[in-house]
Amino acid sequence: MRGKLFLFLVLLILTSFVVSAEHVVINSKDWKDVYSGTLYSVLNNFKVNYLVSETDGVSLVNMKVVDKNEKVLLLSSDSDPLIYGYNNFLNSAGIETEEVSFSRLDSLNLKLAERLVEEKQISTFIVVDSSLGYYSLTLPYYAIQKNAYVLFAEEDNFEEIVEFLEKNALEIIVFGRVDREVKDALKDFNAEFINTGDVYADGIEIAKKSLEEFGNNKQVVLTTGEFIELGLFNSEFPVLLAGTGNLPAVVFDFLKSEDIRSVVVIGSELANSAMRIRETTGANVFIKYGKGINGQLLALDFFPVPSFDPKVRINEVRYNTITKELEVVYENFGDVFSFVQGISHDLLVGEKSLGAVGDEEAFYLDANEIITQTYDIDLLNFVNEEIYAKSNVLLGSSFGSLTKLLTAENLVEIVAFGDDSQIGIESVIFNKRSKRFEVVIKNLGENEVYADVEINNLIIAGEKEIVSGDQSKISRKGTHTFFVKALLEEEDYQENPTIHVKVRYGSRADALIKSLEEEFDLVVKSSNLKWVLVLIVLVILFLLMKKIKEKKRRRVR
Structure with a gap:
């Protein structure tokens, strides 16, 4: 009887927490914290707000977005808060809070995952690399429908992630590109990998998976991928990445093939893309550029995330x-x-x-x-x-x-410049010890030449990559060895039987207007250990001979 009573009290405590925490507020400058806290809130059916400016915290109270009758779960970063002392401010305004503090070393992402296992018995997890945040913005719809959580795995925390998954995961999806260490660690989990090599195509794949599992409601949301906005964490429509200047062909193809009839575009930056979609597909397009609070139209809460930003x-x-x-x-x-x-x-x-x-x-x-x-x-x-x-x-x-x-x-x-430069590629070797290609190029011309080396279509940890080296000058009739860094491991060798080398070259340093492309069989050079051993043996022999000669001299004396 006592055991049953104890179990009842434990369940009552857990249930009372879930019911009492009605509103989550996130106080952090780190987009991963904002993402994790928002997804956690939606999975628990809590209201959620994240701070986007120093004045935002006051506005939430003054405009009664956060109500005094609500219990607030405040997720506060110790190392990177947007507002210091915000918990005290809420308490002084008569708002009851439970504060969860965390630091860079104490990941909120993993902390909330552990809470969800207890509160919602979540056992499906989507693992994604956090280096480019826009990779993760297409995942919330699927996660919410699936009752799943998104984990950010990186080289410095993957051991903790693996330990957590070993205890709690029944189903794992690895989305997009992840580090080799993460990928290798998850091989034994029978995880599903979604990785086309293209972030936009990956987004299409998760959208297709959503439609297959949860049905096609003929509507999607489009975003540039540059910010978090609450509309991306919805339980109704898949989210697609659209870029900023040119809508990817894979997105157009998806809209047509799935007969999408309504498109919600978040942010006015995609107005031109919205027009093209309407003209090309005939779909109804709605641009979301504001939010209504207490009868007022306000700007959307955009929280920036790391995105592809070429210079x-x-x-x-x-x-x-x-x-x-x-x-x-x-x-x-x-x-x-x-x-x-x-x-x-x-x-x-x-x-x-x-x-x-x-x-x-x-x-x-x-x-x-x-x-x-x-x-x-x-x-x-x-x-x-x-x-x-x-x-x-x-x-x-x-x-x-x-x-x-x-x-x-x-x-x-x-x-008015002529260019009679000529080169030849003499050899291509991969140095196993230094993890770099050594490309020897011969200047066949009568004048000095400038060149740089690019190696295309390398398969590294299952990913297709291009690597390149620095530009160098080759003297008249001379040779030069170009070094190109490539993190090839032994398991990658069989994926790269031939190496495709492209050399740009020319007689002017700022105008490498010629190119030469050739393919070479992969040749791996092991470490120089045997030559080091030979050298050591020779040194020892030299010292022995020297010692013998000294002994002979002493005898003669």
Whole structure:
């Protein structure tokens, strides 16, 4: 009888907590905390607000968004709060709170997962990398419908995640790209992996999975992927990423194939995409740009998340009268790579168009790299006039997701340079110890040449990647070894039987206008241990011989 009474009291305590916490407020500058707290709240059917500014905390009380009759669960970051002392402020306003404090080392994401296991018996978890936050914005609808929770796994916390999953998970979905260590650790869990290599296509895959499991209600939500907004955490419609400048083809195809009839666009930044969707698919489009509180129309609460933000510019545009080529110099001055495609460079004299050129496909531009693209066009009759290039360039994180639009206008510089440079690729070896390719290039020309090396279509931990090295100068008739870092492990070797090498080169450092592409069998060089051992043996022999000679000298004396 006492045992039953004890069990009843435990259940009563748990139930009273769930009922009493009616409203969750999140006080943190970290988007992962805001995401985790919002999803936790929706799964528990709690009201939720997150602070987006220092004045926001006061407004929640003054506008009675947080009511004195509600019990508030305040999720407060010790290390990164938006407002210090906010719990005391709420208490002084007559609002009863339960405060859950956390720090960077004490993850709120995992802490809330543990609470959900107790409160909601959740046993399905979606694991995602947190390095790019927009990856996770397509997941809340599926998670809410499935009664699942999203876990952020990283290299420095995956051991805790694995331990938690071992105890509590019955079903695991790994979404998008994750670190090799995380992927290897989850292999034994019989997890489902969703990873197409493209973030927009991954979003489509989770949307299709949602429609298959929960039915198609013919409506979706579109977002740029740059912010958290409460409308993304809904239990009615899947969420798709739309980028900012160019709607991905995979999104258009999905809207048509699934006969989507209504599209809710969050934020006015997607107004142009909304128009295209309506014109192309005939769907009804609604733009959500505000919220109503107590009869007032207010701006939406946007909380920024890390998204793909390339820093690419056109440094200059030149016309080479000797080669009859337009040279467009791109610079990536940011910290992340980008795929780049010039969809049009329109050449103008005044209002008159002399023609337009562009790229047939996107090319890879690494962080802090400069690349010159060339285009055949005859402008010799206009070199004495001012020619302007109006450029429209697409940027993206993969070939299939060129979603950002760069526009530029440049005065075309007239130059006259020949380029008789020639090179040959002599060998390509992967150094197992230093984790880098060693590419030996020979200068076959009569003058010095500049070159850089790119290795395409590498499969690393199951992911297709492009890696590149730094530009270097090769002296006349000389050779140079280029080093290209690549984190290949032994299990990757069989996935890469051949290595595709692309070398850009030219006689000018800022105009590598030529290229050479070749394929090589993968050759792995082990460590230099055997040569070190040989050297040690030789040193020992030398010392022994020296000692023997010294003994002989002593005997002679």
